[in-house]
Amino acid sequence: MGLLSLLQKLKRSEKEARILVLGLDNSGKTSILKRLSDEEIDSIQPTQGFNVKSLKQNGIALNVWDIGGQKSIRPYWRNYFEATDAIVYVIDSTDEQRMEETGIELDGLLGEQKLQNVPLLVFANKQDLFSAYSSEEISEGLNLTNIDDRPWNIQPCSAKTGEGIQDGLEWIMEFLNDV
């Protein structure tokens, strides 16, 4: 598991790939990325800006951008859209109260000119918790099946157990390849 093994699957003519990770605050964006590289996830603070992870091998670079999801930070998301190759959108599957809010934010992203046709992976996170909605329920609730202008996928996962994370990102990597 890890970003390096993902990078090694990347086959493209462009030298850089940019993945943008967005979602409401507390959805688990930072935890997912830390889990991916087997880092501690118990002491993570809310992100007050961005966390970038970069790696480069054989002339190909991968940059993963995790931007804070607090309401006050969301208006700044648009500053990070440029040259994005894939969007990872993280949902807290237990957050029933904010399911509508997260749907509205996602719709906003899908309507952005600069993100047109950019492949979308939705992580239905926190599946380790009993009260989590399944990915099918979320997909239906947020009308994801209506998305027809880009490749998309929803992947149940848990940053706590690690389940689903590598699978989801491997799916995304296929759409970054162009050769």
Add this chain to the structure above:
Amino acid sequence: MVDIEELKVSIEENRVDIEELKVVSMEENSSSPNEKTESTLFKICSIKMSNEKNETLWKSETSTLNNNDDEVIVHLPSSILQEPVIVREIKFSTGSEAIQRLQLTQNIRLHGNLVEQWDFSFGFCIPFSTNTWEQMIIADENTMDSSILSGNVTIETIFYNDVDVLSRSVWRVFYT
């Protein structure tokens, strides 16, 4: 007839002039306190190096950061040179103004000669934000011996907003 290529060149040159003017006028204003806040409040908070197993190999002390002009001596464990992968995390914070085009350049010099240069373009930074950049560095096959490098390597780290220097530090590295 007007030579289009020539016209393009002269437009290009004019554009450069305007850019230069902007820089000059900003420098002139730099005595006003507002202009200074942006650069004075940009701050490197910490630098950390770990290996693939997330074991911390080295962590900065505050005294080694944000020195701007003086060369600082830094002692790194020589085991760093043996690790196949190094993960380096730089944490930095911004002041009251958004930064439009944050860039980082690092110059690695051996005996004063540039041997490696790393650049990264962050672009926009949110006002009052704390941000991290984690870079996974995969080691070359043939790393040099620590005894050859120790004391002879300097690492210059410069953060720019476009052309303005926000922070510069130079480390002289000793391997222990």
